Amino acid sequence: MELVEMRQTQKAGDNSINVQGDVVHFGVSYRDAREIAKDVFEENIVKFTEVARGTASRRAHEFTEKLISSLPVEALESLQDPDVQRSLFYAQQEFACSGEKDLGELLLKLLADRMQSTERGVKTLALNEALRTAPKLTSRHFAALSVLMICIQTKLGANSVEDLHRSLSQVLSPIVKDFQITRADVAYLEYAGCLSSNAFTTNLGDAFSSTYPGLFTAGFMEEWISEDSRSALIPLTQECLRDPAMIQLPILPKNEILEIADQESFRPHKQEIERLMGIGSMAVEEIEREISGIDEDLADFPKRYNASSLVNSQLTAIGTTLAYTNLKRVVGDHFDAELDVWVH
Incomplete structure (x- = not known):
């Protein structure tokens, strides 16, 4: 079944609430988000000279506009979180001072991911630290x-x-x-x-x-599998990618092949699977x-x-x-x- 996204447009006054179909949004709007982000910068920026302040503000507002326009509306709610506002100001401040295009793009992507990570966990903490570390790298x-x-x-x-x-x-x-x-x-x-x-x-x-043992192997012949394991392991093999006359183990990383070898049906043949993994492997x-x-x-x-x-x-x-x-x-x-x- 094909799912088709239905979009509707409404216009309303400044103090009204739009309701469409099954979607009701009472949170932060794009206009609200822009104002919050602008205030975060303007109220915290250090005292530059008038010219420097103008440059910094222009860069920060450019950064903010790109950020807000790249996010889904549900992510804007995070701008009310003090931790997100702190990360936002740090990113704004770094781009305002450097103006480096590549750094700005990196900070935008980090901040967008941070604003869409609502649960406090390793990912959120790593994003926070990455935002602080990025300006220190080349x-x-x-x-x-x-x-x-x-x-x-x-x-x-x-x-x-x-x-x-x-x-x-x-x-x-x-x-x-x-x-x-x-x-x-x-x-x-x-x-x-x-x-x-x-x-x-x-x-x-x-x-x-x-990582790619199945892509860097010349394979092996069926009769090279020990007779005791042959009937059990043949279903696990496939035609060798580099030599159709040979066969090989699945195109999986070594650790995943070993996980298969630990399955009940293959466990008695684990040692033979490990031996076959080394046959035909290309030299580094x-x-x-x-x-x-x-x-x-x-x-x-x-x-x-x-x-x-x-x-x-x-x-x-x-x-x-x-x-x-x-x-x-x-x-x-x-x-x-x-x-x-x-x-x-």
Whole structure:
């Protein structure tokens, strides 16, 4: 059944209440929201000179207009929350002082998510801290966080090698253009609460081999499965993507395959499943060469990534929030997951 959204328009006086169909809205209107947001800035802005104050006010009002017009009406109610007003003023103040377009876009997205997060939890707290941290970072810091998120914490929806190449070209390539990270940058990101040190080293090839084992395998032959497990495991296999003469395990991350192996019907064959996972796997060097060949932006990316201290780092909740928001800012709908997948 196709659902069709019905829209109606009404006009009424300033002191009246509009009622349409089944929807009744008694909360903050768009006009009210603009006034609240304007007052938040004007009543809290520090004393600049007349010229500086005019510039700051113009930037803050521009920021506010973009924010309010991007939100659904139900989110405007949050402007009556003191915690939201504090976050709003901080974002207004930072953009008013810097005027940087990229920072403004990032703050807008963070604040929009914050205003639509009504429950006090890890996500809300992370958004609050991300709003305070963002102005302290540079474009290459944001790029590094987003790169780490794509390579370590994200499984792109790819069911073929071609799908993965296309997704990486759409999502990773635009980010790596700004990817240039030093050991001092990584230390600073740790100090800012965006990263934490990891005892393990995860090179790019290792990360992709773990996340996409079904896309980086030459497969195996049916007779290579132990005779005791063959009849039970054949239904779990599929034609190998890289060689139709071979078969392979499902196109899932290693941890999800191991979860399947723990199911009652496969548990007696778990050891054999683990053995098959290692058969036909491409060497990390092969995987990195393949990634380098996707497009010119990724040509030297594996080398630069592996030479950085990111191989020993992991994102915190704040770092993940900033990485996600920057990704959405740069690649838009090519990255369509919600922040709740990582921070909740």
